[in-house]
Amino acid sequence: MTRKKRPSPPTLAALVAALDAEMQGERFQDDANNGLQVACSDKPIRKVCCGVDASLACFEAAAAQDADLVICHHGISWGSSLRRITGLNYRHLAFLMRHDLALWACHLPLDAHPVLGNNAGLARLLGLRRCRPFGLYHGTPIGVAGTLARPLARDAFEHRLAAVVSPRVTAWRFGAPRIRTVGIISGGAAAEVEQAAEAGLDAYVSGEA
Structure with a gap:
């Protein structure tokens, strides 16, 4: 019996394209910058963790699971909130980059x-x-x-x-x-x-x- 070949894990670009197409964020006037907010390296996306709020606790839990991507309802980029990379912005981004962890967020499009x-x-x-x-x-x-x-x-x-x-x-x-x-x-x-x-x-x- 021939064993079925397991499909290869998607790239971040392919996964983001599928998510963006499904959620149609461009239809909404939203304070959130929906979509990919932080990228990771060019690696296959094997594990995804989901959360409501993009907090350090959420990122730590995802990293503990060896996740490659976090999907959140409330991301870290709202309007011009990332204009300065200081304080909590710095800690969020530093953790994500240190653990090669991508972040994709979806606010109103997910509600709707x-x-x-x-x-x-x-x-x-x-x-x-x-x-x-x-x-x-x-x-x-x-x-x-x-x-x-x-x-x-x-x-x-x-x-x-x-x-x-x-x-x-x-x-x-x-x-x-x-x-x-x-x-x-x-x-x-x-x-x-x-x-x-x-x-x-x-x-x-x-x-x-």
């Missing part, structure tokens, strides 16, 4: 992705159906709205949400006593509650209120 995104994932966990883009930010939707299979009382919906994300859910109990339609924008999106009201949704879920 209809399959891989934070909002889409939470919608699936909550059991939302007929999901659609929701929540405009500079004219581009970054959230998702959907419908529960059956209406839930407010308390039951809060319990479901707490079971999925965290036992610490803060609820502002206004509007409909039973929840059927839900809008989700993860992260700091308190101001977008007005869009949820305009859309006639029963509940709005955000990472920060």
Whole structure:
């Protein structure tokens, strides 16, 4: 029996091209400099570690796993934040370069992705159906709205949400006593509650209120 040849690990350039094509960062007006923020040497990418925040703790954990690439939701390059390589900027870059570790970051495009995104994932966990883009930010939707299979009382919906994300859910109990339609924008999106009201949704879920 002929053993199948294992595919060769991708180069950083090939992996970044695939990630950029999937996430379409150019569609979004974002403070984050999405995409490859720090490169590594010209080596095959054999191991990838993922995290929410590009912190020293995240980089140390990735290096301990002999990772070649870190993918984060919150990277280290925002606007002109890397204009001066001092303090924490220096420590971040020095660690990444010393360990030959690349960093690719994706902020709003990951929030908005209809399959891989934070909002889409939470919608699936909550059991939302007929999901659609929701929540405009500079004219581009970054959230998702959907419908529960059956209406839930407010308390039951809060319990479901707490079971999925965290036992610490803060609820502002206004509007409909039973929840059927839900809008989700993860992260700091308190101001977008007005869009949820305009859309006639029963509940709005955000990472920060």
